Amino acid sequence: MNYESMNKETLVKILREKDNLLEKLTSERKKLNYYANIDPMTGVLNRRSGLELLSKEFGLSEHNDRNLVVSFVDVDRLKIINDNFGHEEGDKLLISVAQILKESIRKTDFVIRMGGDEFIVVFPKTTIEEVNKAWHRILKKVEEINKNNDSYDFSLSYGVYEYNKETEKGVSITDIIKKADTEMYKEKKLKNEYFSKV
Incomplete structure (x- = not known):
């Protein structure tokens, strides 16, 4: 030309x-x-990209001697909500949960949808005490939603695990997720025992 x-x-x-x-x-x-x-339904990180980012944060924690806290989250009795109110209502609930999690954490933290009703929240450079404050905010928001919902109450089971390079030698990301998952299941088991008695 x-x-x-x-x-x-x-x-x-x-x-x-x-x-x-x-x-x-x-x-x-x-x-x-x-x-x-991004997970198309909830707008949080999908499993693949979320675990990649967690892997980077874990590397930074190891290299810089910084704590990393991982929280494994499960939406309780989602199947019952799907069965009684339809999958559309279940999807709305998952979207609400993702929104609550995102709104209650810092900009440096992030949420991953692992699939189904399971999420992971990653809290880099912090302590379990700070994460407990975030969980206080999350549970308060869940309470508020339940107050305004006449159809059903929902709840979240969660487990928190704090990684510290000094005390945790040779631990992998898979180990950290499993430990947070185990803590979550302890809480879920207690809830299930309670609901089976009610």
Whole structure:
């Protein structure tokens, strides 16, 4: 293409079109990246991208001697809600739970949907005491939603595990998740025993 033979207006028009096309391509790439990393229903990180980010945070914790707290979360009795009120209601509840978790944590923390009714919340550079404060906020919001819901009450079971390089030698991310999961199941078991008696 001979730019010299073109008038200035045509050249400006071509350059603008090129810029617009590049902008569109960049925007599309950002969208694709977003959808590749985000759980489409809840808007939190999907399992694959979430575990990748957790892996990075775990590496930073090991390298910089920083604590890392992982919380495993399960929505109690979601199957009963799905059976009695429909899957659409169950999906709405999962979206609400993801929203509550996101709103109750710091910008540096993040939420992963592991699948079904299970989430992981990752709290880098913090202590279990700080995480307990976040859980206080989360449970308060759950209470508020239950007050305004005449159809059913919902609850969350959660387990918290704090990784510290000094006390935890040779621990992997899988171990940390399992430990948080085990703590969550202890709470869930107590709840199930309670509900079976009621």
